[in-house]
Amino acid sequence: MSGADHGAWRLVARRDFWVRLRERSFVISTLLNVGVISILILARAAGGGGPPSFDLGVVGTGPIVSVANDAAALGAEGKIAVHIVTLSSAEADQALRDGSVDAVLSDGRIVGFHDVDGTLLALVQTSAHAAAVEAVFEQHEVPQAERDLAARAAPLDQLALEPRSEQQTADAGVAFIGVLLLYGQLFGYGTWVATGVIEEKASRVVEMLLSAIRPQQLLAGKIIGIGALGLGQLAVIGGFAITLAAATGAIDDPVAAIGPAMLVFAWFILGFAFYASLFAAAGSLVSRMEELQNVIVPINLTILVSFIISIGALQDPNSTLSIVASILPVSAALAMPVRIVLGAATPAQIALSLILLIGSAIVLVPVGARLYAGAVLRTGARVKLHDAWRAR
């Protein structure tokens, strides 16, 4: 390949990159991604993220206040913050309605807006129950040693067969966002490759281009240019997501999120390398944008099914389906990163998956390029795969 040859794909890549960057659909997809991820992160920051915290309204004085204080003390042991807000009975309903308190404790009852959070209820119940028991002990002058015995017997040790650490819960969140992004990028940018091919075919400019450069250069430039844009968009969205998550406290350690983010980039590159030439070949078979859907449906369905399996892998990363999906090249780009982030993939599985995916991409790129070269100059009716393969 001569020096001038070497530059042709780069010119094509640069054009495709900048043209798409200026397109409205790119701006919209970036904003949409940023919006969806913001919602996910903010929901996590408000809800599941970090240790839980409650505002407990208290109406009344005396024993009811000490029950509330005991509940707060009990919560503090489990790193659950319970803030006591003293209210008059007139203020109670309004405080619940405007959300300034999560529940209101008054004599003999606890009131929530829709309901009362189970954790908060348990804390208050336990405190109230302990206060009642304490009163009975007091009445019967039970010795301190027996009181301590009764208190020690109370809590049960909570265990799990496969305990999920706090870090793993955070990992599942990162993996979910990652697989969602990967799915969107593979689907969106793959479709863009097909669209770009059809555009050049429909406007007939492809014959001008192919009188100057070879089909492989045109195809490589298109895939690399559009892929680079997809990667750039991922970087922007990933950077935004990590910054926002760190700022809102949805994740404790932003540096720890960079690892999974890099994993998403790497698997996007691998997955895109696998799918892009198929999208290009599919696009080259038709001459009009209206026919786009007909030819890319099989590819899109494959990606969609892989996505659904990968969402399942979030729950059960060691199921047979998850393991097989993470190794097969058609679904590995979505399923394997999930299992890696969750710590479920073994080094051997990762190695096998990489070998198969890279190997099949190496086989598919020239196959896609040959189909593309054979079909891209045929306008009119849809080109049959067999004819495209044999055309040149």
Next chain:
Amino acid sequence: MLELIDLRRRFGDVVALDGVSFEVPPGRIVGFVGRNGAGKTTAMRISLGVLQADDGQVRWRGDAIDTAVRRRFGYMPEERGLYPKMRVLEQLIYLARLRGVPKDRARARAQGLLQTLEVIGDPGDRIESLSLGNQQRVQLAAALVHEPELLVLDEPFSGLDPVGVDVLANVLQREARTNGVAVVFSSHQLELVERLCDEVVLIDQGQIAARGTIDALHASRDRNLWRVEVRGADDGPWWDVVPGVTVARVEGEAVVLDLGSAVDPQRVLDVARGAGDVVSFGAVRLTLAELFREVVS
């Protein structure tokens, strides 16, 4: 010199090219004529490497053509095509750069061509906003922007108004005469081909039916035709008295006679004057269109 040597190409059962050979020398304009489906576009696409031949060769300056050589060719496809949403100047620069022209040179050349070809509109306009005639001029600029050594133009005149035809004709003549570019173009406008071209290649059903300079074509095809109009010759075919004369056709009051190779035109004139008043008498030169019809019929 571009040489097409015994090109063959089939599409399924259809034979598009059946041993096509001709040359396009530098500094010459070659007209490529033939009926629709005769194989013109296929031959041109193969010359540009856009299509592969089943058999045969294309050579430039005696060598087989590779990508680097092909980059110095200029092409105007039958299917006009540019990026509709790309801006005129940007597009020309891009196409020039794909062929290895440095950016600054590409820009200067593109700007010059937009003026020479009298493209109306702003160089920053999108292609799709131009009129069809202007789009066609930009298309020609795209074929010329990298200062090619060979121009292959498929139907460059179709769709142009008379002014556009003149502009394009001037550009082609200048490229050939001044810059020594080898030019080949296909066209159905045969009077234009006759006026512009040094040589004509006539293709029919995938085979070269005739080729050579316009004069040589006439020499090989012309029969000795004379057009005579005589008034007052009521006695029927007065030319019957001259042996060897046949009627080629009748044109209203006049008759076109084929004198063959032996008959003296002065003898025919004498007979005509005897038959009535001779209004006109002159040799008939077939137009290219007539030659064309004769060859392909």
